Amino acid sequence: MNDRTGRLIVVSNRLPIVVEREGGEWSARPGSGGLVTALAPILRGRGGIWIGWPGTSETPFLGDFLRRAGGEAGYDLRGVYLTAEEERAFYLGFCNEIVWPLFHDLLDRCNMDPSYWASYRAVNARFAEVVRASSEPGDIVWVHDYHLMGVARELREGSGSSVPVHFFLHIPFPPPDIFLKLPWRRQVLEDLLRYDSIGFQTQRDRHNFTHCLQALMDDATVRGKGRVITATHGPRSVRLGVFPISIDYDEFARESATEAVARHAWEIHSNLPERQLILGVDRLDYTKGIPHRLRAYRLALERHPDLIQKVSLVQVVVPSREDIPEYRALKAEIEGLVGEINGRFTQHGWVPIQYMFRGLDRGRLLGYYRTAEIALVTPLKDGMNLVAKEYCACSLEENGVLILSEFAGAAAQMRGGAILVNPYDTEGVGDAIHRAFRMDADERRARMRRLRQTCRNQDIFWWVGSFLRAAVSRDLGDFPPRGGEGPSRIAPEAEGRG
Ligand code: ADP
Ligand code: F6P
Secondary structure, eight states: OOTTTOOEEEEEEEOSEEEEEETTEEEEEEOOSHHHHHHHHHHTTTOOEEEEEOSOSSOSOOHHHHHHHHHHHTSEEEEOOOOHHHIIIIIIIIIIIIIHHHHTTOGGGOOOOTTHHHHHHHHHHHHHHHHHHHOOTTOEEEEESGGGTTHHHHHHHHHOOOSOEEEEOOSOOOOHHHHTTOTTHHHHHHHHTTSSEEEESSHHHHHHHHHHHHHHOTTOEEEOOSSEEEEEETTEEEEEEEOOOOOOHHHHHHHHTSHHHHHHHHHHHHTSTTOEEEEEEEESOGGGOHHHHHHHHHHHHHHOGGGTTTEEEEEEEEOOOTTSHHHHHHHHHHHHHHHHHHHHHOBTTBOSEEEEESOOOHHHHHHHHHHOSEEEEOOSSBSOOHHHHHHHHHOTTSOOEEEEETTBTTHHHHTTTSEEEOTTOHHHHHHHHHHHHHOOHHHHHHHHHHHHHHHHHTOHHHHHHHHHHHHHSOOGGGSOOSSSOOOSSOOGGGSOOO
16 A cells, blocks of 8 residues: 555454464464455455454464465454453453344343453453554544444544544444443443444444434434434534445356356256255354244245255354354254254155355355355344345356345345345245245346346445545545455465464
């Protein structure tokens, strides 16, 4: 990045890699989750900085390792190191036992342990310190997601920095009747108002936020309409924008057209002759509605005998947050349902559900996207859901049907081509599966074309461009790739050992 324009500094809880020790040596694998998929193509090759946690509390000394991994990707990686206790109280505790369930409207799953808040504050202060040490006047600091709502405040108060700081929330923002249950509700709103701009995924999220502001802060005002509005509280004005996040559509479509992916797609379907493949791909998370989906599939098999032997559900679950008891219980529930459904319906030569509990390598994941005739994306609530967009980008034959939850952020953009469902409505989802199964080729093509066009027009570069224009009157063109495109992604095997 040249000095005149400054650098783009991305700050998120996780770096785009997870560093692990295997047999005494350090290695890295790409992180899972939508945030990493979305942001990696933006920084790639542009020479900015990504600040985050390397995903291990085993060592605070990964500087050389991160320098090498960053060199591969074409931007700097700066580590923020958490102790084992901070991993427990900040990451697993405040972030994932309080904010995550609350912001997804699942109050019953919250563990409002009062001891977590101090750790949240302390870790946000540590992130702020690394931002301060890494940034220079002219840089654009862009903080991401619910783990780091307090970084702007810590930067202003703790280190007196005046560098502009922007924030994007990847998950939903809840309505007042849910948010007001948070014991630290006022502190969180005050912290968020210390940012210069806040981006939300959907109008609904921003609307919820402004309603919470009005409910809790008598003196806050909100002005304007359209993509960017302004909230004022005391002397501070904050821009509030709606920017639905997306994927690098061209790269997914290009990769999906490769020989290797075509071979995977062919292999997958050659094992399932004369059958439609229904695909579910999710991190292990109760917000994804996996048990609800399995029950809907079971009901569809009961009610529509023409599905027997003619469909197979492939459910991929990517391990996530297994140190939290709720996640372990969810895994057991999913596996119980899969066993029950397979035990009941399996016939010679046909198993109704193929279940995988692991991360797939990218070629295979794209093979599934490309070849599946139906995708079941039915979260109970989701900030965006990039799997839905990836499926469409890879559906090159345009014969895929997307069944999408109306409570995914993606529904706002994709309602035109998807079959929208209420994930709590078991009969409705079951009927949608049957409808998708019977949909003729013309309707499939017309719907998938619309979906692909939306994802192509509003891709990840459109997203970052909208943010930069609205927040700082800049464009992604102000941050050109340095010396070519850079590597297409961090390849763990190419990173060497620390
Ligand atoms: P979330 O951020 O809540 O996990 P998203 O649907 O937005 O949900 O993003 C999930 C991301 O994880 C997608 O970009 C997807 O490609 C990636 N992913 C999902 N399943 C796998 C898998 N089995 N192996 C590797 N990456 C995966
Ligand atoms: O996209 C939502 C998100 O929570 C990201 O912020 C996060 O990185 C991802 O899901 C995966 O979760 P985790 O970082 O807890 O493994």
